Amino acid sequence: DAGVTQSPTHLIKTRGQQVTLRCSPKSGHDTVSWYQQALGQGPQFIFQYYEEEERQRGNFPDRFSGHQFPNYSSELNVNALLLGDSALYLCASSEPGGSGANVLTFGAGSRLTVL
Amino acid sequence: RKEVEQDPGPFNVPEGATVAFNCTYSNSASQSFFWYRQDCRKEPKLLMSVYSSGNEDGRFTAQLNRASQYISLLIRDSKLSDSATYLCVPLGGASKIIFGSGTRLSIRP
Numbered sequence: 538d539a540g541v542t543q544s545p546t547h548l549i550k551t552r553g554q555q556v557t558l559r560c561s562p563k564s565g566h567d568t569v570s571w572y573q574q575a576l577g578q579g580p581q582f583i584f585q586y587y588e589e590e591e592r593q594r595g596n597f598p599d600r601f602s603g604h605q606f607p608n609y610s611s612e613l614n615v616n617a618l619l620l621g622d623s624a625l626y627l628c629a630s631s632e633p634g635g636s637g638a639n640v641l642t643f644g645a646g647s648r649l650t651v652l
Numbered sequence: 653r654k655e656v657e658q659d660p661g662p663f664n665v666p667e668g669a670t671v672a673f674n675c676t677y678s679n680s681a682s683q684s685f686f687w688y689r690q691d692c693r694k695e696p697k698l699l700m701s702v703y704s705s706g707n708e709d710g711r712f713t714a715q716l717n718r719a720s721q722y723i724s725l726l727i728r729d730s731k732l733s734d735s736a737t738y739l740c741v742p743l744g745g746a747s748k749i750i751f752g753s754g755t756r757l758s759i760r761p
Contacts, residue, residue, distance in 0.1 A: 570749065579658075579739055579753040580696065627695060639684060639743050643695035 539564065541644035543628050549650045550618050558613040558647045562630030568592075569611040570641065571603060572627040580627055586611050615649075623651045653678045656752035658740050664758045665730060672726040673755045675740030682742040685723050687714060690737045690754065699738070700725075727757075735759045 542561045550556050562569050568587045572580035582595035586605035605611045609630075615622055625648050629641035657676045665671045677685075684703050688696040700707055702723060706715040713726040723742070727734055740752040 572751070579656075579751040582750055639749065640686070640698055640701065641688075641696075641749060643697070645695050 541566075541628055541630050541642050543626075543644035543647050545647055546645065547648045547650075549652060551652050552618055552620060554618050554651075555614065555616045556618060556649060558615075558626050558628075558649075560611045560613070560628030560630075560644060562609050562611070562628075563642050565632065566630035566642065567609050567633045568631045569605060569609065570629045570631070571611070571613045572629065573597075573622075574625045574627055574646070576624075583613070618651045620651050623649060625649075655679060655750050656740055656742060658738075658752040658755045660753060660755060662756035662758050664760060667730060667732055667759055667761055669730050669759075670726065670728045671730055671757065672724055673738065673757075674722045674724045675742070675752055675755075676720075676722040677740075677742035678721070679742060680718075680721060682721075684743040685714070685716060686741040686743070687712075687725050688739040688741060688751070690739055692736075696739055696751075730757075730759045732759050732761065 540563050544559045570585040571583040574580045583597050584594040585592045589605045600616045602614045625646045627646045628644045631641055655678050659673055686701050687699040689699045690696040700714050702714045711728045716723045735758050737754040737756050739754045
């Protein structure tokens with residue numbers, strides 16, 4: 538049973554470019570959340586997708602956008618990259634309801650470096 | 653006040669010692685709490701869930717103090733493999749799951 542898979546694992550971009558990160562949730566999970574984790578910090582909540590809609594959003598600018606597909610996979614897009622966007626981007630999935638809905642299973646992350 | 657506050661550490665303790673660290677939260681409506689463990693350059697993984705006053709799982713004990721709005725994690729007989737960052741997550745309803753900044757623990761031989 539595959540867990541959460543993310544791609545790419547590493548990427549390097551330059552300021553002003555755009556990036557798309559991808560996530561496939563764990564089998565049986567329908568909710569996907571995205572987090573940004575800078576070095577030495579805890580994961581910062583970006584947004585959560587459920588039923589192809591953005592359900593909750595953290596304190597991130599509109600440059601950060603996302604999408605969820607009918608198969609529950611998700612993308613995170615970041616436009617006009619800044620140096621400060623360099624971080625590990627984590628995708629987490631969770632179950633459709635009950636107490637399991639609050640337990641997150643994380644992917645290994647996509648490490649973005651902006652030069 | 654931050655939603656979740658943790659002592660960043662690092663806590664550096666000898667193998668076999670008992671160590672405890674706290675997590676304070678600002679949302680008094682939080683009902684469920686989670687501790688995640690994150691190894692260096694790896695993803696967080698669930699260590700323990702707390703739905704009532706506390707939880708115990710082997711060497712790990714989580715205790716909740718609702719009056720003072722903090723939750724603690726106690727690790728007994730610490731092992732070298734316990735070295736990691738421990739992230740606190742109080743669940744305050746809705747769908748936004750907020751992590752603390754983590755407490756770094758280093759176990760020395």
